[in-house]
Amino acid sequence: PQKTSFHRSQTLGYKNGFAISRLPTVGIGGERLYVNQLSQAELDELSNTRPTLTYGPAKQAAPPAFIPAHVAFDKKILKFDAYFQEDVPFSPEEHYRIHQVRIYYYLEDDSMTVIEPVVRNSALLQGKLIRRHRVPKNDHGEHYHWKDLNRGINITMYGRTYRIVDCDPFTQVFLESQGIELNPPEEMPFDPYTEMHRMPIRKYITPSDFDQLKQFLTYDKQVLRFYAMWDDTNSMFGEIRPCIIHYFLADDTVEVREVYKQNDGRQPFPVLIRRQRLPKAFVENKKTFPSCVMEISDEEVLQWYTAKDFAVGKSTTLLGRTFFIYDCDEFTRKFYCDKFGITDFQPVEIKKKPCEKVPQVIPPYNGFGILEDTHQNCFSPIPKPPRKDLIKTPENDHKVLRYQVGLESPNPEDRELRFILSYFLSNDMISIFEPQVRNSGIIGGKYLKKTRVAKPGSTTENAMYYEPSDLTIGSTIEVFGRRFVITDADEYVLNYMESNAESFPAATLQSMRDHFRSRRMVEETDKSDIQDLETRKQELDELIVQVQEELKLHEYLNNKNIQEAFLQCDKDGSGILDKAKFTSLCESLSVPTSAVLNKLIELCSCGEDMINYRDFLRAFPS
Numbered sequence: 001p002q003k004t005s006f007h008r009s010q011t012l013g014y015k016n017g018f019a020i021s022r023l024p025t026v027g028i029g030g031e032r033l034y035v036n037q038l039s040q041a042e043l044d045e046l047s048n049t050r051p052t053l054t055y056g057p058a059k060q061a062a063p064p065a066f067i068p069a070h071v072a073f074d075k076k077i078l079k080f081d082a083y084f085q086e087d088v089p090f091s092p093e094e095h096y097r098i099h100q101v102r103i104y105y106y107l108e109d110d111s112m113t114v115i116e117p118v119v120r121n122s123a124l125l126q127g128k129l130i131r132r133h134r135v136p137k138n139d140h141g142e143h144y145h146w147k148d149l150n151r152g153i154n155i156t157m158y159g160r161t162y163r164i165v166d167c168d169p170f171t172q173v174f175l176e177s178q179g180i181e182l183n184p185p186e187e188m189p190f191d192p193y194t195e196m197h198r199m200p201i202r203k204y205i206t207p208s209d210f211d212q213l214k215q216f217l218t219y220d221k222q223v224l225r226f227y228a229m230w231d232d233t234n235s236m237f238g239e240i241r242p243c244i245i246h247y248f249l250a251d252d253t254v255e256v257r258e259v260y261k262q263n264d265g266r267q268p269f270p271v272l273i274r275r276q277r278l279p280k281a282f283v284e285n286k287k288t289f290p291s292c293v294m295e296i297s298d299e300e301v302l303q304w305y306t307a308k309d310f311a312v313g314k315s316t317t318l319l320g321r322t323f324f325i326y327d328c329d330e331f332t333r334k335f336y337c338d339k340f341g342i343t344d345f346q347p348v349e350i351k352k353k354p355c356e357k358v359p360q361v362i363p364p365y366n367g368f369g370i371l372e373d374t375h376q377n378c379f380s381p382i383p384k385p386p387r388k389d390l391i392k393t394p395e396n397d398h399k400v401l402r403y404q405v406g407l408e409s410p411n412p413e414d415r416e417l418r419f420i421l422s423y424f425l426s427n428d429m430i431s432i433f434e435p436q437v438r439n440s441g442i443i444g445g446k447y448l449k450k451t452r453v454a455k456p457g458s459t460t461e462n463a464m465y466y467e468p469s470d471l472t473i474g475s476t477i478e479v480f481g482r483r484f485v486i487t488d489a490d491e492y493v494l495n496y497m498e499s500n501a502e503s504f505p506a507a508t509l510q511s512m513r514d515h516f517r518s519r520r521m522v523e524e525t526d527k528s529d530i531q532d533l534e535t536r537k538q539e540l541d542e543l544i545v546q547v548q549e550e551l552k553l554h555e556y557l558n559n560k561n562i563q564e565a566f567l568q569c570d571k572d573g574s575g576i577l578d579k580a581k582f583t584s585l586c587e588s589l590s591v592p593t594s595a596v597l598n599k600l601i602e603l604c605s606c607g608e609d610m611i612n613y614r615d616f617l618r619a620f621p622s
Contacts, residue, residue, distance in 0.1 A: 073107035152183035219249035
């Protein structure tokens with residue numbers, strides 16, 4: 001209890017680059033070890049090497065002979081009893097059918113086959129249902145293995161589910177030897193149709209006093225005719241259809257025919273309900289009766305339609321359709337009067353309901369093409385291109401109004417961008433192009449392809465597009481969320497506006513004229529300044545030639561010293577010297593004075609007291 005140090009000695013180290021372990025030299029806390037105890041692994045290794053040291057290395061037994069799988073598992077087959085259920089939708093006697101099958105699994109190559117025992121006179125395709133091969137398990141390339149088979153499970157092969165209920169003794173012993181826990185066996189179900197026909201149920205039918213032959217001979221070729229209306233307006237695209245109901249007294253059958261009119265747009269298929277006996281009420285809780293059959297027998301029907309169920313002014317439901325009888329023929333009136341004593345056959349006047357006009361809803365613009373393209377999708381099943389103005393398009397073909405616009409943006413770099421906006425008069429479309437500027441870091445090109453641009457606030461019902469009268473100097477246009485300011489225009493724009501002055505407001509035309517007037521004045525001023533500069537340059541070149549001819553007489557002048565002296569006096573390198581300093585420097589360099597030289601100095605003057613000595617030194621080449 002008084003121990004306070006629990007340090008352990010280092011037992012791991014490196015020797016010649018290899019990790020080795022050492023036996024501890026001291027115990028925990030630095031206590032002295034009297035015996036270096038060996039580890040359990042070293043003791044086991046030492047015990048194993050003692051016989052080798054005494055008797056020499058033991059001889060290893062030869063490995064057993066290799067037996068391939070197809071030899072070891074030859075004729076070894078796992079047999080499973082299974083069944084699958086098949087639906088029978090078109091039979092009133094059975095809803096489903098049970099097929100008993102046998103599943104064979106061949107251990108030699110992991111193949112499987114499914115065989116159904118053949119039943120004589122069954123009229124079914126039986127025998128080998130799945131040929132012998134490796135059956136795929138899923139879509140990942142896996143196949144069924146004997147580990148996947150067990151009693152009481154479902155397996156699906158090629159879309160059909162089999163229920164395994166039992167297996168043979170060999171299969172049970174093999175699977176248990178491999179460590180698979182088998183489920184308890186199940187009973188094999190039997191086919192209900194086969195069981196029903198093995199023990200036929202005796203039926204006792206009491207003969208009825210109703211004579212069908214007498215009815216046929218009495219009422220043969222006698223038909224009751226009713227005029228009815230089928231109201232189908234509750235369904236999609238439904239309407240009120242006129243029909244004729246025929247009731248055949250010979251066998252109590254009913255037939256419904258549609259009445260077609262000329263050019264009503266319907267196929268001439270008059271028989272709506274074929275001649276047959278129609279059920280009025282079914283037997284309650286008849287669970288064995290299928291929902292879809294080809295024929296209905298007396299066992300499922302509680303009551304059939306008779307002549308008493310049809311009357312003028314009443315509605316009758318036949319096979320889910322409601323017919324309103326509004327009139328009948330003369331033979332039908334006489335039959336009901338003699339048979340049932342009914343004399344009231346007042347026909348009902350049918351009033352047609354006015355067709356409800358469905359408003360056409362135009363969907364919002366989907367972003368493809370122009371707005372008219374979206375409208376064309378609503379006008380016809382096959383969209384057609386919008387109609388072109390056959391008068392406007394040829395007259396304004398190849399007529400384009402070009403404007404220079406700038407981008408309105410809080411970013412100062414974007415405000416310096418310039419674009420060319422083109423307005424096509426033939427179809428009122430707008431395109432925007434960005435000229436490429438060298439060393440700007442921005443790739444120019446097409447910014448907006450030809451399309452019609454709607455004004456802000458326009459809707460699909462009332463679409464307003466930009467017109468030439470909306471494009472004025474200084475105006476702002478919004479193009480798909482971007483705002484552009486018009487800064488300049490082509491001269492063709494002014495010429496077009498003046499030639500079509502009635503189509504433009506007076507203020508718009510006057511603002512365009514003022515813009516071009518100010519621009520022409522600037523251009524004329526720049527042009528006159530350029531002409532003055534060219535005249536001065538030409539006069540300066542002529543004077544320099546005259547001065548150089550005159551200086552050839554003065555051989556003592558050193559042109560190189562003169563240039564060096566002027567450059568040394570120009571401390572800031574501006575090329576301009578004070579007039580007094582320039583004069584003193586010329587005197588110190590013994591530059592001769594003459595009328596031509598004085599005129600050269602006047603042309604080189606920059607203001608009143610400054611002289612551009614660089615133009616002056618052109619007369620003194622080195």
